[in-house]
Amino acid sequence: MTAESVTPEPMWLVAANVVRxxxxxxxxxxxxxxxxSYRGGAKVYVVDTYPGMGHEQVTTVGxxxxGRWITVATGSRHLHTFRAQLAYAPAVLRRAEAVAVRPQTREEAEALAGLLERLAAGYRESHHGAPHPTPCRCHTCLVTPA
Incomplete structure (x- = not known):
């Protein structure tokens, strides 16, 4: 059996969805x-963050x-519903290992997901610094009751 045919072990990662x-x-x-890079609603996995930049940019796999798997830096304000999830897809696991992600526990992934959710909401609100267009279908306006 070759090294490439071995399925990598599942690992806890932060999953999120791209804003519609x-x-x-x-x-x-x-x-x-x-x-x-991503369609609205696409599921992505966060495989790295940039702590010095306040998590404004994250490296995602999706x-x-x-339809092809990609690894790309994405603004966290373009993601929502961060959650800890056990990743099984070999393409995701190989790309996560390529970025040298260390395996994390479920608790660490949940803590990071909570932090990224709070920061992303703030980045979405403060990025443009101007009123929303009317009508607005951005993520903030779609999930906030009128």
Whole structure:
């Protein structure tokens, strides 16, 4: 049996979903679906964070708009519903190992997920610093009751 045919051990990672709509352009008055790399609603795994930058950017692994697995830096404000999840997909595990992610416990993944959820919500609100367009379908407006 070759080393490549061995299935990697599952590991706890932080999973999240890409926002369906994000604010874009001058003062955030335009809306765009998902991100350049991911469709809105796509599930991604956070495999690395940039602590010196306040977790504003995270490294994610997920299926691109083309359907292929990609590893890309993503603004945490474009992600929501962070949660700890045991990752089984070999493509995700190989990419996580390539970025030298150390296996973490469920509790560590849950703590990081909670932190990223709070920070991402703040980044979404403060990024453009201007009122939302009317009508607005961005993530914040869709999940906040009127």
């Amino acid at each position: 709509w994000r604010r874009y352009g001058d003062a955030g008055q335009e809306l765009r679906p998902g991100t350049k 299926r691109a708009r083309t």
